[in-house]
Amino acid sequence: MLGAAPKVWAPPGIGVTAARAPGDAHVSALTSSNGPTSPNGPPAQPDLSTAVFAASGIGVRFGGLVALDDVSLAVGTGQVHGVIGPNGAGKTTLFNVCCGFVRPDAGTVLRHGKPVRNLRPHRLAGMGIARTLQGVGLFAGLTVAENVMVGADRHRRAGFAATLFALARSDRDERALRGRAMAALSELGADGYADRLPDSLPYPVQKRVALARALAAEPDLLLLDEPASGLSNDEMTELGELIRTLTDRMSVVLVEHHMDLVMSVCDRITVLDFGKVVADGTPDEVRDDPAVIDAYLGEEATHS
Numbered sequence: 001m002l003g004a005a006p007k008v009w010a011p012p013g014i015g016v017t018a019a020r021a022p023g024d025a026h027v028s029a030l031t032s033s034n035g036p037t038s039p040n041g042p043p044a045q046p047d048l049s050t051a052v053f054a055a056s057g058i059g060v061r062f063g064g065l066v067a068l069d070d071v072s073l074a075v076g077t078g079q080v081h082g083v084i085g086p087n088g089a090g091k092t093t094l095f096n097v098c099c100g101f102v103r104p105d106a107g108t109v110l111r112h113g114k115p116v117r118n119l120r121p122h123r124l125a126g127m128g129i130a131r132t133l134q135g136v137g138l139f140a141g142l143t144v145a146e147n148v149m150v151g152a153d154r155h156r157r158a159g160f161a162a163t164l165f166a167l168a169r170s171d172r173d174e175r176a177l178r179g180r181a182m183a184a185l186s187e188l189g190a191d192g193y194a195d196r197l198p199d200s201l202p203y204p205v206q207k208r209v210a211l212a213r214a215l216a217a218e219p220d221l222l223l224l225d226e227p228a229s230g231l232s233n234d235e236m237t238e239l240g241e242l243i244r245t246l247t248d249r250m251s252v253v254l255v256e257h258h259m260d261l262v263m264s265v266c267d268r269i270t271v272l273d274f275g276k277v278v279a280d281g282t283p284d285e286v287r288d289d290p291a292v293i294d295a296y297l298g299e300e301a302t303h304s
């Protein structure tokens with residue numbers, strides 16, 4: 001049975017194997033990939049007061065189903081923090097709690113050590129947080145550049161009156177917004193699509209545009225839910241390299257099903273199974289944890 005999870009941040013308990021719905025987790029990544037190396041050794045586990053972002057003791061119920069039970073994680077400055085687990089483990093539910101889409105029944109979200117009250121998606125940008133969703137979520141009626149400008153919009157300085165009367169400052173803001181959007185598109189190699197409508201583009205390009213929109217907000221915390229879904233292996237490798245380049249200016253929470261991507265880019269990883277934390281640590285620690293191998297082997301056994 002699962003070990004009792006702590007009420008405040010502490011190493012999690014140990015879990016057991018469970019058969020799952022089919023998924024595409026790569027158990028081989030548990031034994032073969034290497035995480036990012038640091039000349040100073042493995043990254044330290046941040047505590048709740050020093051973490052850029054943390055969740056403590058999160059519980060979520062959907063009717064009679066316990067989707068999350070006493071889940072905690074703490075994200076350090078400039079770290080990529082992975083959240084993995086088999087299908088239905090609770091990854092997206094945790095992501096939605098972190099974004100304010102789902103209000104937890106128990107627990108607290110903390111930003112820079114302070115509890116966040118009344119977290120809501122529209123407040124994220126003002127808190128320096130940007131996100132991408134499991135799909136792409138672009139506005140079909142706006143061009144690629146306009147979509148990304150929506151992301152950069154938290155930097156717009158002109159108020160309603162200036163916009164209404166089309167004063168010079170509003171024009172300057174518009175140009176600055178477009179400049180920021182084009183810079184984000186260029187970083188993702190998507191600036192050539194600026195004037196296209198999203199639906200006219202291949203899915204992997206749409207995903208890059210969605211990521212550019214998040215980066216254009218210049219967050220110091222980026223939340224990514226399944227950014228690798230629908231990408232080829234080469235595209236996934238590029239995505240991993242890009243995520244690592246972001247860490248000089250932001251922390252990243254990466255909710256992802258692809259174990260090999262997570263193992264190669266994350267500094268620390270939280271593993272969920274049946275809504276509980278079954279392991280938390282560096283890629284090496286997680287890779288060697290029997291509870292993690294059991295969870296994924298259970299999934300593979302069902303799949304084969």
Ligand SMILES: Nc1ncnc2c1ncn2[C@@H]1O[C@H](COP(=O)(O)OP(=O)(O)OP(=O)(O)O)[C@@H](O)[C@H]1O
Nearest residue numbers: 062065067085086087088089090091092093094257
């Ligand atoms: N809105 C909802 N209403 C009822 N049950 C839900 C809801 N959202 C999620 N669940 C259930 O909660 C559990 C966790 O789901 P969640 O989507 O968080 O898992 P996941 O780890 O993201 O899975 P996947 O790898 O398939 O994306 C599942 O049993 C799911 O069916």
Ligand SMILES: [Mg+2]
Nearest residue numbers: 091092093134
């Ligand atoms: Mg999910």
